[in-house]
Amino acid sequence: MCPFSALTLKKDGEVIELADIQIVKENVVPKLEFEAKKITSYDGIERVVKQYTDGEISIVDEECPGGCQTCYEVCPSGAISVPEKSDKGWETVPNVVVDPEKCISCGSCDNGCPTGAVKLKITDVKTSGEFSELFWEPLLVRLKTLRWSEKEEKEE
Numbered sequence: 001m002c003p004f005s006a007l008t009l010k011k012d013g014e015v016i017e018l019a020d021i022q023i024v025k026e027n028v029v030p031k032l033e034f035e036a037k038k039i040t041s042y043d044g045i046e047r048v049v050k051q052y053t054d055g056e057i058s059i060v061d062e063e064c065p066g067g068c069q070t071c072y073e074v075c076p077s078g079a080i081s082v083p084e085k086s087d088k089g090w091e092t093v094p095n096v097v098v099d100p101e102k103c104i105s106c107g108s109c110d111n112g113c114p115t116g117a118v119k120l121k122i123t124d125v126k127t128s129g130e131f132s133e134l135f136w137e138p139l140l141v142r143l144k145t146l147r148w149s150e151k152e153e154k155e156e
């Protein structure tokens, strides 16, 4: 489900096509679907990526000390911005802001944030076709929760 198609599956040095894996061929897992999306990172690099999941990003501003900008720099789609601070004492400006329209639910910000202030909740994994509920449902739970902030919450 890498949005950049950067991963190749190999066994004993030989490339394996996903369609040739037995659990895929026998419809134990569904076919993964994606939406092609054109994105632009904060430094202006444009890419067409595959969005396999939908999700909701939330930022707990109180948990963000501000100033590190990791989420802003790792976001491949320019969805995160760091607003200018106001010189008016009565105006509250958040440390970081997310544009949900640009987000591709990749999870980089969630995994990269050192304080756990950014949380991605995967709400849907795009699939089609038949599958074995017994096998796929626990996998789906793992896919939805393999995020740094989710792990932290479970350990608490």
Ligand code: SF4
Pocket (backbone or CB within 6 Å): 057, 074, 075, 076, 077, 078, 079, 080, 098, 102, 103, 104, 105, 106, 107, 108, 109, 110, 120
């Ligand atoms: S999950 Fe985070 S890093 Fe990924 S596109 Fe959305 S806002 Fe950017």
Ligand code: SF4
Pocket (backbone or CB within 6 Å): 059, 063, 064, 065, 066, 067, 068, 069, 070, 071, 072, 095, 096, 112, 113, 114, 115, 116, 117, 118
């Ligand atoms: S990575 Fe986390 S701590 Fe750093 S600016 Fe983003 S939300 Fe704040």
